[in-house]
Amino acid sequence: MQRIYIPVLVIIVTIAAACKKNNSTTNDPNNVPGLPPATQIGANTFGCLVNGVPWVPQGSNGTNNLSIDYDPGFNNGIFNIVAYKFIAPIDEQILLGVRDSLNFINAPISLSLSRNSLYAISYKKDCDWWNRFPDVYSDGILTINKLDRNSRIISGVFYTTMHKVGCDTIKITNGRFDFKF
Secondary structure: OHHHHHHHHHHHHHHHHHOOOOOOOOOOOOOOOOOOOOOOOOOOEEEEEEOOEEEOOEEOOOOOOEEEEEEOOOOOOEEEEEEEEEEOOEEEEEEEEEOOOHHHOOOOEEEEOOOOOOEEEEEEOOOEEEOOOOOEEEEEEEEEEEEEOOOOEEEEEEEEEEEEOOOOOEEEEEEEEEEEO
């Protein structure tokens, strides 16, 4: 009987030694399946979860599906990110931006994405949720983790909940962007 246990034990030990440990966790904000990592290197990436579903720019409607506009000379410094997903017949767009005073901001800093702030977010699909519209309720945070004017890198994370009468509530979570400008 002992002769059977020894080979079985050797096989179990061999298999256990050959297994690789997976150190990734779903709690790591840099490791959300379907999204790019939340980096700060100017990787030109953007992604988020929209109602729990990974959302990254893709497809083409004749223009770039991801762009950034950074202008330190307009309104004391602005930046806008425009990303869209066009897979006919579905056309979705997310806009994220700072409309004023970016020149006076030092990272890291967290900014409110409410209607009355200088910071904007918009999501378009079947409805147009834009926190500038009076009939849209939005509550969220845009955190600029890196704003390196010398290396020309801006990166950060964001989330928001947006509600508009007659439209579904939109929850954008695990948002991240990392751009060279």
